[in-house]
Amino acid sequence: xxPFGDLEAAIMQVLWDRGEPAxxxxxxxxxxxxxxxxxxxxxxxxDNLHRKNEVTREMHxxxxxxxxxxxxxxxxxxxxxxxxxxxxxxxxVLMHFVADxxxxxxxxxxxxxxxxxxxxxxxx
Amino acid sequence: MTATWILGAAGVALLLLGPRLRHAGWVxxxxxxxxxxxxxxxxxxxxxxxxxxxxxxVPATVWVTDIAGWVHACAQSIQDAYGFHGDxxxxxxxxxxxxxxxxxxxxxxxxxxxxAHRDRRRVRDSLALISAADPRxxxxxxxxxxxxxxxxxxxxxxVVITSGALEVLTPAELAGVLxxxxxxxxxxHHIAVVLSQSxxxxxPHVGLFATATAQTRxxxxxxxxxxxxxxxxxxxVASAIVRLASMQAPGAAFAMAGGAATHATTxxxxxxxxxxxxxxxxxxxMVLVGVAALVGVPLLVTVAPTVVAAxxxxxxxxx
Numbered sequence: 162x163x164p165f166g167d168l169e170a171a172i173m174q175v176l177w178d179r180g181e182p183a184x185x186x187x188x189x190x191x192x193x194x195x196x197x198x199x200x201x202x203x204x205x206x207x208d209n210l211h212r213k214n215e216v217t218r219e220m221h222x223x224x225x226x227x228x229x230x231x232x233x234x235x236x237x238x239x240x241x242x243x244x245x246x247x248x249x250x251x252x253x254v255l256m257h258f259v260a261d262x263x264x265x266x267x268x269x270x271x272x273x274x275x276x277x278x279x280x281x282x283x284x285x
Numbered sequence: 286m287t288a289t290w291i292l293g294a295a296g297v298a299l300l301l302l303g304p305r306l307r308h309a310g311w312v313x314x315x316x317x318x319x320x321x322x323x324x325x326x327x328x329x330x331x332x333x334x335x336x337x338x339x340x341x342x343v344p345a346t347v348w349v350t351d352i353a354g355w356v357h358a359c360a361q362s363i364q365d366a367y368g369f370h371g372d373x374x375x376x377x378x379x380x381x382x383x384x385x386x387x388x389x390x391x392x393x394x395x396x397x398x399x400x401a402h403r404d405r406r407r408v409r410d411s412l413a414l415i416s417a418a419d420p421r422x423x424x425x426x427x428x429x430x431x432x433x434x435x436x437x438x439x440x441x442x443x444v445v446i447t448s449g450a451l452e453v454l455t456p457a458e459l460a461g462v463l464x465x466x467x468x469x470x471x472x473x474h475h476i477a478v479v480l481s482q483s484x485x486x487x488x489p490h491v492g493l494f495a496t497a498t499a500q501t502r503x504x505x506x507x508x509x510x511x512x513x514x515x516x517x518x519x520x521x522v523a524s525a526i527v528r529l530a531s532m533q534a535p536g537a538a539f540a541m542a543g544g545a546a547t548h549a550t551t552x553x554x555x556x557x558x559x560x561x562x563x564x565x566x567x568x569x570x571m572v573l574v575g576v577a578a579l580v581g582v583p584l585l586v587t588v589a590p591t592v593v594a595a596x597x598x599x600x601x602x603x604x
Contacts, residue, residue, distance in 0.1 A: 165414065170414060233428060234428045234429060234430065234448075236415075237415035237416075237427055237428050237429050238427075238428075238429035238430060238431060240411065240414065240415045241412075241415060241427050241429050241431075241433070241447065242431075243411070244408055244411045244412060244415075245433070245435075248404065248408050249400070249401065249404035249405075249408075250401065250404070250478070250482060251502065252474070252475060252478035252482075252501070252502045252505065253397070253401040253404075253475055253478050253479045253482060254401055254404040254405050254408060254437070254475075255405070255408060255435050255436065255437045255438075256435060256436050256438070256466070256469045256474065256475070256505070256509075257433070257434070257435045258433075258434040258435060258462050258465060258466060258525070258526070258529060259434075259526050259529045259530045259533065259550060260530075260546030260547075260549070260550055261533055261546065262530045262533070262546065262547050262550055263547045266547050266550075266551060267527065267530050267531045268531075270526075270527045270530070270550075270551065270554050271527050271531060273554065273555075273558060274520070274523050274524050274527045274554065274558065277520055277523070277558045278520060278524070281520060
């Protein structure tokens with residue numbers, strides 16, 4: 162999964178912030194960019210996002226209304242997973258607090274920690 | 286030639302005995318010292334062939350006259366001390382061994398370091414798009430339900446945690462996780478990993494380097510836990526490990542390195558719940574002497590013939 166380009170990211174932020182379908186004109190009105198963008202530029206980017214399956218659109222009256230397909234959290238979770246998957250060598254590139262574990266072992270460790278906590282809370 | 290043979294024997298001993306350090310019980314009591322010892326073993330294993338080459342090469346070169354001048358001996362006696370007989374093959378072999386070892390090692394370390402640097406920058410760039418800095422905690426937060434915490438070392442190092450992890454951790458557990466990750470960054474643990482891993486890639490058939498890499502990865506986690514327990518109680522660090530582990534779905538990483546990772550994490554939790562005292566002062570000193578010896582002894586053996594020639598002041602003039 163590829164991260165968004167700058168303009169794509171800015172437009173997705175507008176769509177996520179609104180929480181309701183937006184037309185090209187709506188997006189153009191809410192976009193905070195250093196210089197004013199052309200209507201056609203925003204239209205092209207939204208069209209690309211639609212092609213990439215990031216937004217869905219419906220015809221309202223005479224204009225398309227765009228809505229994100231995934232929530233912001235779902236999107237960043239998917240990106241994070243991608244980042245972690247191809248991060249490269251563990252230890253050299255990033256260091257996890259915990260590695261992925263065998264679920265059976267996790268249960269054993271949970272019991273050990275709980276036992277230690279109980280022991281600490283009720284001193285003999 | 287004596288120096289060359291002694292170095293050769295030392296090198297063989299290093300490669301055969303070095304990996305057995307992983308069976309030593311004390312390493313988990315003082316993981317920081319153990320990391321240092323593994324690094325010294327790796328360094329020594331590379332230095333020995335380079336020095337062996339030099340003992341063959343130097344007596345034959347014009348440098349021997351310079352060296353003789355410095356130590357007030359004469360070139361001939363230094364050459365005799367190294368057992369040099371004017372053979373033309375030995376210096377060529379020496380040059381080949383030294384130069385090839387240095388070039389191959391430096392080349393691989395450079396390639397690995399650049400690769401890791403590039404990978405880290407790519408990860409940081411991707412993270413920049415999905416995370417926001419939390420100045421209060423001093424971390425970058427990714428809005429994602431799956432709990433995860435990790436750090437990206439390097440020049441603009443950062444600690445990253447997901448909003449899912451922030452929700453499930455108690456304040457003490459969170460403090461433990463952050464202290465653990467900051468310990469990795471402050472101690473530059475990634476450099477130890479990159480170095481031993483470069484040697485593993487450069488010399489894939491040398492078991493010492495593979496063992497050193499695996500052990501270093503395991504020990505840096507324990508060293509970071511030791512730093513974390515100076516901030517919060519041991520139990521909170523242990524419960525943070527177990528809480529985050531229990532909420533992770535076993536993914537692709539588990540299938541690849543599951544066995545070793547599971548074993549390492551079990552050992553981490555075990556030593557947090559039932560702590561053993563760090564190594565006694567005296568034995569810590571012994572390990573430090575070992576580190577110094579691993580680096581120093583090969584150097585001493587290399588220069589010993591020169592020193593002997595200088596002490597004797599003899600000029601064995603032969604006609």
